[in-house]
Amino acid sequence: MPQSSSLNLDKITDRNLRAVGEKVATGNRLSNQDAELLFSTPDLLGVGMLADYVNRRKHGDIVTFAANQHINPTNVCYLRKTCVFCSFARLPKEEGAYHYTLDQVFAEAETAATGLTKEFHIVGGLDMKAGLQYYSEMFRGLKARYPHVHIKALTAVEIAHIARIDKMSVEDVLRTLHEAGLDTLPGGGAEVFGRGVRMAIADKKLAAEDWIEVHRTAHRLGIRSNCTMLYGHVETIQDRVEHLRMLRDLQDESGGFLAYIPLAYHPDNNELGVELGRQGTATTGFDDLRNLAVARLFLDNFDHIKTHWIMVTPFLSQTSLAFGVNDLEGTVVREKIYHEAGAHTAQGLSLAEILDLIWSAGKIPAERDSFYNILRVFERDAVAA
Numbered sequence: 222m223p224q225s226s227s228l229n230l231d232k233i234t235d236r237n238l239r240a241v242g243e244k245v246a247t248g249n250r251l252s253n254q255d256a257e258l259l260f261s262t263p264d265l266l267g268v269g270m271l272a273d274y275v276n277r278r279k280h281g282d283i284v285t286f287a288a289n290q291h292i293n294p295t296n297v298c299y300l301r302k303t304c305v306f307c308s309f310a311r312l313p314k315e316e317g318a319y320h321y322t323l324d325q326v327f328a329e330a331e332t333a334a335t336g337l338t339k340e341f342h343i344v345g346g347l348d349m350k351a352g353l354q355y356y357s358e359m360f361r362g363l364k365a366r367y368p369h370v371h372i373k374a375l376t377a378v379e380i381a382h383i384a385r386i387d388k389m390s391v392e393d394v395l396r397t398l399h400e401a402g403l404d405t406l407p408g409g410g411a412e413v414f415g416r417g418v419r420m421a422i423a424d425k426k427l428a429a430e431d432w433i434e435v436h437r438t439a440h441r442l443g444i445r446s447n448c449t450m451l452y453g454h455v456e457t458i459q460d461r462v463e464h465l466r467m468l469r470d471l472q473d474e475s476g477g478f479l480a481y482i483p484l485a486y487h488p489d490n491n492e493l494g495v496e497l498g499r500q501g502t503a504t505t506g507f508d509d510l511r512n513l514a515v516a517r518l519f520l521d522n523f524d525h526i527k528t529h530w531i532m533v534t535p536f537l538s539q540t541s542l543a544f545g546v547n548d549l550e551g552t553v554v555r556e557k558i559y560h561e562a563g564a565h566t567a568q569g570l571s572l573a574e575i576l577d578l579i580w581s582a583g584k585i586p587a588e589r590d591s592f593y594n595i596l597r598v599f600e601r602d603a604v605a606a
Contacts, residue, residue, distance in 0.1 A: 272545025298346030408447035440477025517545025
């Protein structure tokens with residue numbers, strides 16, 4: 222139920238930010254320079270107010286979430302030594318390495334038998350034993366057992382990895398996986414597109430242009446996707462803005478992105494954290510809120526901005542609902558990747574906890590499907606009754 226709300230630019234303390242606010246009020250697209258100002262202005266509340274204004278015009282007080290489950294079939298990854306920000310990956314014979322059999326994947330998915338899980342979110346490492354046949358059989362098996370569950374699986378990096386080890390084109394890999402049951406792609410593996418940043422934190426990982434091309438190809442085939450940015454390590458404000466611009470440009474071209482999710486870097490148990498001398502949470506709450514708000518303002522062709530409560534805590538995700546966010550990471554069930562990197566949040570939230578989080582922010586919770594169609598709206602009085 223989108224609604225208009227008034228925008229009082231006099232509440233903005235930074236005069237330069239008021240000029241950006243005038244663009245927002247008139248619906249004019251923001252420039253790279255505007256985005257750099259949004260990232261640097263001391264008036265964070267002013268940035269949040271602008272983002273909330275745009276979000277309310279799109280979505281009113283509705284905040285959506287999905288009943289989803291994360292499944293990570295393997296943490297074996299041949300880029301273990303070059304992606305220095307990663308705490309999840311292991312080499313094949315390293316302590317803690319694992320590779321699920323299909324039966325183990327199906328066993329972990331059994332929570333879907335309750336009918337509550339609506340989406341499987343499946344990502345893992347670049348495992349030489351996890352090729353096209355492995356994932357095709359996995360998706361067919363999951364669809365046979367749980368035809369009602371949407372499969373959102375495999376980052377662009379994993380898709381390119383499968384194409385390389387199976388000596389196929391990315392398009393043919395996507396077509397085959399789509400026929401096997403793949404519905405959409407998650408947005409991981411983007412990190413930060415800037416070449417210097419990639420050389421510093423993920424030297425051998427899929428290049429930015431190739432990441433974009435995988436998603437462009439998926440969109441052309443009718444496969445929608447999400448997109449992300451990993452922030453809070455060695456990137457500059459200019460790096461962040463250029464990353465967002467590349468995403469906005471592809472969305473102008475294809476319209477295939479469903480949502481944007483900024484991801485906060487966690488430094489525990491990885492080489493980059495040691496190099497930077499950081500432990501615990503690497504980003505501040507101010508920066509977490511700013512990244513979400515700037516995304517809402519700069520990515521004007523995106524309908525949905527999601528907060529990842531696993532990475533920034535449920536409390537900050539709740540606060541972000543006043544900073545331009547309209548979607549909350551869902552029930553999850555069991556999350557591994559960011560907990561390996563030091564996330565201290567729960568591995569899942571119950572439906573009751575999600576509803577209370579959204580209600581307590583003065584918003585209206587709504588369960589959605591994976592394409593952001595609203596399935597049911599939860600009115601507090603009706604649920605309490």
